[in-house]
Amino acid sequence: MAEEPTKVFRLCSLLMSCLFAYSAAVQLNDPDWYLWIPLYTSASAVNLQFIITISTRRKLAKFGFCVGLFLFFKVMIEQYYYVGSEFWSLDLNERIVREKLGSGIVVISMFLHLQSSSSSSSAINKVDFGG
Structure with missing residues (x-):
């Protein structure tokens, strides 16, 4: 049985949900918006975990996760072959x-x-943080 989420986890989930909702909103003028809006809206919905059931979540x-991995590898291939910038580049x-x-x-x-x-x-659910 899953434990009750902590207040910190709830706060982080709410903040990440807001971040992903904002990210989905700014994708409307992107040429490949149809790839990114479903990714960010599903991530936002998962982070609003208190509204949806566990199976839906x-x-x-x-x-x-699957769409994110696909798009991550798509972008990495595009970056390597077409742009030629470095893998670790953080030029936003x-x-x-x-x-x-x-x-x-x-x-x-x-x-x-x-x-x-x-x-x-x-074992990941039973980590003791020494408190």
Whole structure:
């Protein structure tokens, strides 16, 4: 059985939900908006976890994780072959770098939500933070 989320987790989820909702809103003028709006809206919905049920949240998290991985690799290939900029570039003036960071943040967030909502009791759920 899953434990009750802490206040810090709830606050972080709310902040990430706002970030992903804003990211979806600014994608409307992007030429490939149809790829990015579903990614950011599903990530926003997963982070608003108190509104949706656990099974729906896991499905949305899996969807966001898979789409995020696909778009991350798409952007990495595009960056390597067409732009030629470095892999570790953090120049946010480039569209490719912004898309790479956005999809990477979604993948990490969805992975963490999938881990926290897993019903199996694993070692990650029993971490003692020494408090």
